[in-house]
Amino acid sequence: MRSARVSRASRSPTAQSAASGGRLADRQLAEQWREYHQEHAVLALLSSQENLRRPRR
DSSP: OOOOOOOHHHHSTTTTTTTTTSOOSOHHHHHHHHHHHHHHOOOOOOOHHHHHHSOOO
């Protein structure tokens, strides 16, 4: 008997992020993500004109 294959997306803690409002199901992963982005974020206050002039990555 063959075992049913589960797609990688359905095993991912973010598999239903769109349906759940973009929240991670795994709280530990969510906390690690938050800490990483808190440490590496580069924030700047821009006017709407400055924002439109910035090159996109």
